[in-house]
Amino acid sequence: MRADAERSRRRILDAARDVFLERGLDAPLDLIVRRAGVGPATLYRRYADREALVRDLTGDLLSRLEAAAHQAAREEGDAYAAVRRFVHAAAGLRMGAVIPVLLERLVVDQELIESRTRTSGALDDLIRAAHESGRLRPEVGAGDLILLSIRLSRPLPGGLSRLDTDGTLLHRHLDLALDGLTTQAAPAPAPAPGEPLTFADLVAAADRPNTTD
Amino acid sequence: MRADAERSRRRILDAARDVFLERGLDAPLDLIVRRAGVGPATLYRRYADREALVRDLTGDLLSRLEAAAHQAAREEGDAYAAVRRFVHAAAGLRMGAVIPVLLERLVVDQELIESRTRTSGALDDLIRAAHESGRLRPEVGAGDLILLSIRLSRPLPGGLSRLDTDGTLLHRHLDLALDGLTTQAAPAPAPAPGEPLTFADLVAAADRPNTTD
DNA sequence: GTGAAGCGGAGAGCTTTTCTCCGCCTACGG
DNA sequence: CCGTAGGCGGAGAAAAGCTCTCCGCTTCAC
Numbered sequence: 400m401r402a403d404a405e406r407s408r409r410r411i412l413d414a415a416r417d418v419f420l421e422r423g424l425d426a427p428l429d430l431i432v433r434r435a436g437v438g439p440a441t442l443y444r445r446y447a448d449r450e451a452l453v454r455d456l457t458g459d460l461l462s463r464l465e466a467a468a469h470q471a472a473r474e475e476g477d478a479y480a481a482v483r484r485f486v487h488a489a490a491g492l493r494m495g496a497v498i499p500v501l502l503e504r505l506v507v508d509q510e511l512i513e514s515r516t517r518t519s520g521a522l523d524d525l526i527r528a529a530h531e532s533g534r535l536r537p538e539v540g541a542g543d544l545i546l547l548s549i550r551l552s553r554p555l556p557g558g559l560s561r562l563d564t565d566g567t568l569l570h571r572h573l574d575l576a577l578d579g580l581t582t583q584a585a586p587a588p589a590p591a592p593g594e595p596l597t598f599a600d601l602v603a604a605a606d607r608p609n610t611t612d
Numbered sequence: 613m614r615a616d617a618e619r620s621r622r623r624i625l626d627a628a629r630d631v632f633l634e635r636g637l638d639a640p641l642d643l644i645v646r647r648a649g650v651g652p653a654t655l656y657r658r659y660a661d662r663e664a665l666v667r668d669l670t671g672d673l674l675s676r677l678e679a680a681a682h683q684a685a686r687e688e689g690d691a692y693a694a695v696r697r698f699v700h701a702a703a704g705l706r707m708g709a710v711i712p713v714l715l716e717r718l719v720v721d722q723e724l725i726e727s728r729t730r731t732s733g734a735l736d737d738l739i740r741a742a743h744e745s746g747r748l749r750p751e752v753g754a755g756d757l758i759l760l761s762i763r764l765s766r767p768l769p770g771g772l773s774r775l776d777t778d779g780t781l782l783h784r785h786l787d788l789a790l791d792g793l794t795t796q797a798a799p800a801p802a803p804a805p806g807e808p809l810t811f812a813d814l815v816a817a818a819d820r821p822n823t824t825d
Numbered sequence: 826g827t828g829a830a831g832c833g834g835a836g837a838g839c840t841t842t843t844c845t846c847c848g849c850c851t852a853c854g855g
Numbered sequence: 856c857c858g859t860a861g862g863c864g865g866a867g868a869a870a871a872g873c874t875c876t877c878c879g880c881t882t883c884a885c
Contacts, residue, residue, distance in 0.1 A: 546781075575760075
């Protein structure tokens with residue numbers, strides 16, 4: 400692949416992630432093209448249709464996510480610290496855009512399934528160790544952590560997005576959510592209601608056929 | 613106002629809130645009409661343009677928010693419990709939709725400013741009392757709490773929204789975020805970085821002219 | 826029962842989005 | 856350093872989607 404082609408691919412993928420985050424998966428491809436600073440033909444030449452683009456983006460983000468999980472495990476001695484670091488890293492990647500995998504919209508091929516399984520496995524290892532260390536609440540599952548990072552990393556609506564152009568606020572709020580908002584003087588928190596939400600729960604929910612009218 | 617007209621208004625406002633949450637303020641009015649189950653003429657007859665609709669919706673939500681703050685103060689003895697209850701109530705209202713107020717898009721009239729001031733005041737009282745009781749971290753401001761409830765109450769992207777059709781998951785995650793994810797065996801959390809974010813910060817950020825290209 | 830107000834649906838006109846053709850430019854092997 | 860294959864951007868035709876109104880029927884209030 401020629402160097403300029405690879406450069407264009409990178410720019411398109413990055414722009415696509417941001418635009419999809421802000422406007423949803425139905426956002427006009429034209430917006431992506433403009434944000435990427437390339438001509439429309441450049442996008443349409445590489446990707447036959449919207450789905451091809453979403454698939455490429457998804458694979459890209461999944462593998463980055465897997466790398467983040469491994470890196471967290473490798474570089475943090477403490478299991479809970481590793482989970483924390485992973486959540487921060489996932490949010491930094493703007494994970495929210497990765498959810499297309501989980502979406503009925505995408506016909507999930509073998510390659511994507513494998514990537515998803517690897518990522519999920521790496522994350523489960525992290526969580527299990529943290530549970531065993533006794534510092535992560537038992538009622539918190541991988542799905543809870545992923546949802547937390549999706550929710551906190553999505554751009555804020557409208558003008559509020561200007562509050563956090565560089566991600567400082569994102570990490571502040573992640574810290575707060577992870578630490579809890581109460582001081583230590585507060586009584587021990589009651590167990591959160593419900594069962595732990597797993598990665599598999601997310602997949603199951605998203606795999607069901609779309610029932611939109 | 614005739615009873616059927618009031619019914620239509622309610623259906624349109626509820627649908628508008630949901631559609632704006634999912635698709636942003638530029639969402640086609642046609643979608644709102646369809647979700648509300650009314651004819652297009654019904655919307656256009658009542659609201660001359662998009663702004664009129666946004667204004668009516670904003671006023672509606674702001675006053676409900678103010679009522680929630682007062683109710684929390686009145687019905688909860690403990691100051692921290694009142695804050696907690698308010699955050700849950702705000703998220704339940706899908707506060708995220710209220711941000712149009714804060715948006716440059718809306719010419720904010722006197723009535724809206726007063727409503728905003730009253731709401732902000734009621735919330736500040738709640739927070740101040742909670743700070744004084746020593747159970748709310750001093751580095752947490754009203755803006756942090758509002759942002760938390762905005763972020764957690766926005767609909768999840770794509771198929772993930774099916775995870776939480778009834779709001780159970782929303783309140784679970786709010787509880788987790790409020791409690792923190794660590795057990796009491798963990799060392800006392802480090803202070804979160806940054807200054808407390810206030811309601812005024814949100815207003816200031818949103819009031820600046822829009823610089824979208 | 827009756828008049829006034831409200832309602833839904835069909836569709837004309839306009840805007841936005843998709844996607845292609847084509848002439849110019851850039852990377853890379855010799 | 857040059858030739859050429861592959862890549863690039865822009866203009867614009869065709870398609871899709873959105874806005875908004877007209878009008879005949881229904882519902883409400885008295």
